[in-house]
Structure formats: structure tokens, C-alpha cells
Amino acid sequence: MLEHGLDQARLPALGLLHEAGTYVHGTTTFPSVTPVCLTSIATGAHPDVHGVPHLVWYHRAERRVVEYGSSFAAVRAAGTRRSMRDSIFAMAHEHVSRDALTVFEALEDEGLECGAINFTCYRGRTRHALKLPVPAGRNRWYEAAWGPRRFFFFNLYESDPTGAPLAIRSRPEGSIDAYAANIGRWLVTRDGFDFLVFYLPDYDYASHLVGPEGALAALERADASIGELMAAAGGPEEFLDRYAIVVCSDHGQTAVERIARLPEAFADLAVFTGRRGTDPAGADVVVTASNRSGMAYALGDQPPRELAERLDGSPGVDLVLFREDEEAVVRRSREELRFAPDNGGWRLSGDEQLLDAATYPNGFERAWSALACPNAGEVIVSAAAGWEFEDLGHRHHVGGGSHGSLLAGDSTIPIVAAGFDAGVPLPEDPSVTDLAPLALSHFGVEAPASMRARVRSSA
Numbered sequence: 001m002l003e004h005g006l007d008q009a010r011l012p013a014l015g016l017l018h019e020a021g022t023y024v025h026g027t028t029t030f031p032s033v034t035p036v037c038l039t040s041i042a043t044g045a046h047p048d049v050h051g052v053p054h055l056v057w058y059h060r061a062e063r064r065v066v067e068y069g070s071s072f073a074a075v076r077a078a079g080t081r082r083s084m085r086d087s088i089f090a091m092a093h094e095h096v097s098r099d100a101l102t103v104f105e106a107l108e109d110e111g112l113e114c115g116a117i118n119f120t121c122y123r124g125r126t127r128h129a130l131k132l133p134v135p136a137g138r139n140r141w142y143e144a145a146w147g148p149r150r151f152f153f154f155n156l157y158e159s160d161p162t163g164a165p166l167a168i169r170s171r172p173e174g175s176i177d178a179y180a181a182n183i184g185r186w187l188v189t190r191d192g193f194d195f196l197v198f199y200l201p202d203y204d205y206a207s208h209l210v211g212p213e214g215a216l217a218a219l220e221r222a223d224a225s226i227g228e229l230m231a232a233a234g235g236p237e238e239f240l241d242r243y244a245i246v247v248c249s250d251h252g253q254t255a256v257e258r259i260a261r262l263p264e265a266f267a268d269l270a271v272f273t274g275r276r277g278t279d280p281a282g283a284d285v286v287v288t289a290s291n292r293s294g295m296a297y298a299l300g301d302q303p304p305r306e307l308a309e310r311l312d313g314s315p316g317v318d319l320v321l322f323r324e325d326e327e328a329v330v331r332r333s334r335e336e337l338r339f340a341p342d343n344g345g346w347r348l349s350g351d352e353q354l355l356d357a358a359t360y361p362n363g364f365e366r367a368w369s370a371l372a373c374p375n376a377g378e379v380i381v382s383a384a385a386g387w388e389f390e391d392l393g394h395r396h397h398v399g400g401g402s403h404g405s406l407l408a409g410d411s412t413i414p415i416v417a418a419g420f421d422a423g424v425p426l427p428e429d430p431s432v433t434d435l436a437p438l439a440l441s442h443f444g445v446e447a448p449a450s451m452r453a454r455v456r457s458s459a
């Protein structure tokens with residue numbers, strides 16, 4: 001869609017950056033859903049290190065399902081207040097591993113001024129009081145969040161009085177991005193940051209509704225928001241004199257034609273799905289599904305293979321991943337490929353074509369890291385092209401777009417970078433995990449050990 005929009009000259013701000021800089025395709029992490037991908041952008045790590053496994057997952061220690069917002073119906077089904085607490089506070093403070101340093105923490109530790117607007121993985125070094133009164137009760141909200149010094153999150157936290165209005169209800173017209181653009185303009189006008197993450201989610205929202213081929217108007221609005229940042233600096237040249245910029249998406253989207261219900265493959269077992277008012281006592285398995293991936297957690301002693309084999313021939317299922325004897329197993333119907341890390345590469349046995357690189361970019365690293373996430377299910381499912389898994393609220397995006405699988409369409413991201421003095425030091429096969437190390441290298445800051453640092457600081 002970006003290339004289509006650039007060809008038609010409908011994206012003037014991105015067109016300028018494209019002209020002035022570098023444009024490459026990169027690969028996101030897996031599952032290719034927003035909480036996982038944004039956390040990978042912020043931490044420079046895959047889920048094995050950062051700990052956020054999916055949009056919906058089973059919290060083994062708390063014996064409950066975490067639902068970050070697959071749909072309003074899914075949020076209601078899981079419990080609205082708990083879901084809001086999970087997505088606003090618990091994700092950044094409790095679910096993102098303390099061992100995974102965020103780009104904000106790493107830069108603020110070096111004395112740099114950081115900002116984040118509407119970005120879910122915001123953890124930083126400054127305490128920000130919540131703007132709303134804190135509801136009392138068992139499931140307490142946080143009274144404050146730790147974010148970067150300049151911190152704006154959907155009107156709940158605002159480190160500075162910018163006067164920007166937020167209107168959630170007019171979201172289809174792009175109101176969330178308009179709020180971000182207002183604040184971004186305010187910050188650029190004041191030269192109020194060294195490093196800023198500016199997140200524009202409205203395009204994803206529009207593309208889910210109408211499908212990836214129909215959302216160019218929403219991409220034009222995202223482009224206009226980027227244009228406002230440049231205008232606030234006095235124009236594109238002044239903007240690129242002052243800043244280096246990387247524009248990317250956190251995942252792709254593909255068209256959805258058919259819907260599957262993942263729990264049905266486990267109908268012979270007692271399945272827990274996390275609906276509010278139920279608990280996992282007596283259940284054999286937890287099944288969590290959303291968009292184009294799903295997971296199964298064994299509550300008893302069923303070997304992962306037994307759960308995985310139940311998915312053979314299930315509607316909508318492409319790849320089924322699990323671990324066995326220290327190896328990862330990729331299964332499609334009855335075909336299998338086994339692999340494990342070996343000396344900087346991969347040791348393979350079975351049908352290599354099951355994970356070929358054109359169909360599943362960076363498939364080995366992403367599948368391995370997803371399975372190694374301590375919060376992931378024993379079995380992870382990647383949907384077939386055109387299919388989606390119904391969420392906890394029975395919602396889906398048939399007729400629209402979705403993402404989440406290991407397939408290239410969901411996984412490929414555009415990266416436009418401009419304003420770097422000596423070229424953009426990205427590797428040839430850029431991964432979403434290269435972006436945080438890239439930002440650190442720009443400021444001459446060494447990447448911490450938790451980041452998959454293929455981009456190194458020259459300072």
C-alpha cells in the first residue's frame with residue numbers, strides 16, 4: 001500500500017522522506033500482532049526475551065487470560081476493567097520482562113530526553129501520575145506509570161499541557177492520529193526531545209475494517225500527521241537537518257475471507273478460554289486465539305505433540321509449532337520439520353520447505369523465539385492465507401484485513417529512513433528488532449545485552 005500510494009503521489013510527506021533517504025523491506029516478529037511487535041520495536045528483542053507472547057494469552061502464575069484488546073466484544077468477554085488495566089499498565093510494567101531494557105530506558109540512562117505518544121511499550125525512568133481518579137477495589141489500577149519524560153498516552157497520561165483534544169468515538173475518521181499529530185507538532189515546535197516514538201494506529205484500524213487494499217485514505221491521513229511534524233520544524237529540509245527519522249509499520253495485513261474457531265479442535269478436552277466469571281479449575285487446556293494466530297497451553301501433563309496433532313487438518317490452520325526434545329517442531333498436516341540453533345545457524349531435519357524463507361521470512365528465528373517465550377502456549381498456531389481465528393468475543397474481520405501469522409504478507413514491513421549523515425546502518429535483511437539498536441547507535445549509545453544488537457554504535 002505504501003508503494004501504491006507513493007506511485008500515485010498521494011503520500012507527499014512519505015514521498016519526501018523516500019526521495020531523501022532509504023527504503024527497504026523488513027520483517028517483524030511472530031505472532032505478528034501489535035502488542036508483540038511494538039514490544040519488539042521498543043526492546044530490540046523477540047518474545048523469548050521481552051515476554052509478551054500474543055494479543056491474548058494465558059498468565060500461568062495468575063491462572064487467567066490476558067486480553068489486550070482483540071475487539072470490544074473480546075474485552076467485554078474477558079472483563080473490561082481487567083483488560084484495560086492489562087493493556088494500559090500491566091503490559092508495560094508487569095508483562096514486558098524487566099530483563100528487556102526499553103529504548104527509552106537505555107537512552108534516558110545516558111541523559112537523553114525521550115518522548116512517546118500513544119505507544120504501548122512505553123516503560124521509561126519518569127513517574128507520571130494518572131489523570132483519572134483511580135478506581136478502588138481488588139483489581140487496582142496503577143496510580144502512576146513509568147514512562148519517558150515526555151509521555152502522552154491516549155489522554156490518560158500527559159507529561160505536558162499541550163491542549164490537544166482526544167476523541168475516541170470519531171476514530172474511523174482518524175481522531176487518534178490527529179491527537180498524536182497535535183502533540184508531535186507541539187514537541188517539535190519546542191525541540192522538546194532527543195528521541196521520540198510517534199505511533200499512528202488509525203491506519204491499522206481502517207485496514208481491519210475495509211481490507212488492506214481499501215485503506216489508502218487512512219494512509220493519506222497518517223502521511224498528513226508526519227507532514228505536520230515536518231511543518232512544525234519549518235519544512236522538510238529543516239526537519240531533516242535537525243532529526244534522523246525512521247518510518248515503519250509494526251506488521252503487515254492480508255485479506256480475510258474465512259473464519260475458524262480454534263477451540264473446536266480440542267472439543268474432546270475441557271477447554272478454558274478465559275471468559276469473565278469462569279476459571280481454569282478442571283480444564284485440560286487453555287486455547288487463546290485472535291486475528292491470525294493462536295496458542296494452546298497444556299494444564300495437565302499432555303505432551304505438546306498430542307495437542308498439536310489435534311490440529312491436523314483443522315480449518316484455517318497452516319503451521320503448528322511446538323517444542324520436543326530441545327528442538328522446535330513445525331508441523332503442517334502430517335509433515336514435520338525439526339530445528340534448533342546451532343553455531344549461529346540452524347540444525348535442521350525433515351522437510352525444509354515447510355519454513356521456506358520466501359513464504360515465511362526469518363521463519364526459523366521468529367518461530368524459535370515465539371516458542372521460547374516464557375508466556376507462550378506449548379503449541380502456537382499460524383493461520384493459513386485468507387483465514388482468521390475468531391476471538392473471545394466471537395469477533396473477526398471477514399471482508400476486511402488481519403495479521404498475526406508467520407506468512408510474508410502479515411510479516412513484511414516497510415522501512416523508510418532519512419536524515420542519517422552517513423547512510424542508515426541497517427543489516428541487509430532488517431528485522432523489527434534492529435530498530436532500537438539503530439536508535440541507540442545514532443546517539444552513540446551501546447546496545448544492552450538484552451537487545452539483538454546487529455546494529456552497533458560507532459562511538
Ligand SMILES: [Zn+2]
Nearest residue numbers: 034204205208
Ligand atoms: Zn491490527
